[in-house]
Amino acid sequence: MIRKISYFSTNRKADKVSFREALLKGLAPDHGLYMPDHLPGIDEAFIQSISRKNYHEVAFETARLFLHSEIKDADLFELIKDAYDFEVPVENIYERKYILRLDQGPTASFKDFAARLMGRLMQYFLKLEERNLLILTATSGDTGSAIANAFYGLDNIQVVVLYPEKEVTSRQRRQMTTLRKNIRIIALNGKFDDCQALVKKAFSDPGLDHLNLSSANSINIGRLIPQSFYYIYAYCRAGHTDHPEKTVFSVPSGNFGNVMGGLLAWRMGLPVKRFVIATNENDEVPVYWQSGSYKTIVPSRNCISSAMNVGHPSNMARVVTLYGGMMDEAGNIVKEPDIEQMRKDIYAVSISDKKTVETIAGVYNKHQIILEPHGAAGWAGLMENFSVNPEDADPGQLCISLETAHPAKFPDEIRRVIGIDPELPPAMKGLDQRKETFMRLDNDYKLFKEFLKDNY
């Protein structure tokens, strides 16, 4: 069978660890991000063998290539079946152009895919070790609700989410505050940065060591690997799996975790022609592609695709590693990657808010499909790619663009642009009527620490 995979740090100053250790640690001790030291291969026969399977079956067959030496197949299958109990539509738009809808999970964003499996994997390993974990998360909206929902009701894990009282929408808030059980929500009288600062301080406070704190943030390897599964699944649904047809993927990107999952699937052997990375006006990566010099954007620019307002994607360090280079956590390039190859493999483009809005209107008028701002940036990126690489627009060329959230999460924008109130997905129905529970806290570390010591 396949060689056991170990995980190294992108900063190369920490020991290699198992998946379990990388998952429970999150960040490597040298502040780098964990990456697999080699990837399992998938070939035509593998793809054919899974081409008619359901989402959770495709996810299982792929996950076991990474995890077979650490989790028994039967256990892994149960975790995955439980994590992925929702639809994953692959919608044909025209010719061989598709949209992969990652918006049918409990919080209607693609973050559900990663968070739900990560939570179950953590629970599995914690039970084996008879250990508990307290997850602290600061959120500006989407991450907190995905984590809170994904971890809701799990054993051995408690969750505290801090959100800035005045900076989240009421639907985002309700997706967190209507849960209870092992989930506690704090409305902080402050800004997102204040929430993040309190969480960071708690992590480095020796007085809280006994609480076994962890962060579940987006750089955890346990969130990355599950984000390779849906690329393989989408190919199985839309591709000619009986001969190696290559596809173009377009990915709306902020922290680059999503696209990193796709690049992993490609390196494993999924037949891909090219990736399109579509950012919003936070264009540090498209500029890097053009100029070869990388500069973070501080503070990040506010765009309507708010989950992509990232001025320095933390997963860039992983992309750079994949191309033979090294980038530290501040965004300094310590060793140059093969940028020529990056440019060949990936077309990176920045999409303005104006273009995003035009795309929402245009796609609705032409195809009667409602896209929200993030998915619209992805689709606009694909269209931009057609003007640079016209052969990708050929009727026979398979292209798959990712829709990362449900339009009902952005009702004001959608109403304003196309005059329609998008229907709530099943998971969000009744949300506006459920009872909310949360506590208010002033922005004061002493109060936060007291809260943690009193309750855990």
Ligand SMILES: *Cc1c(COP(=O)(O)O)cnc(C)c1O
């Ligand atoms: C988080 C998020 C993104 C960005 O994904 P990354 O993995 O950070 O690139 C895009 N769209 C939506 C709706 C999101 O919630």
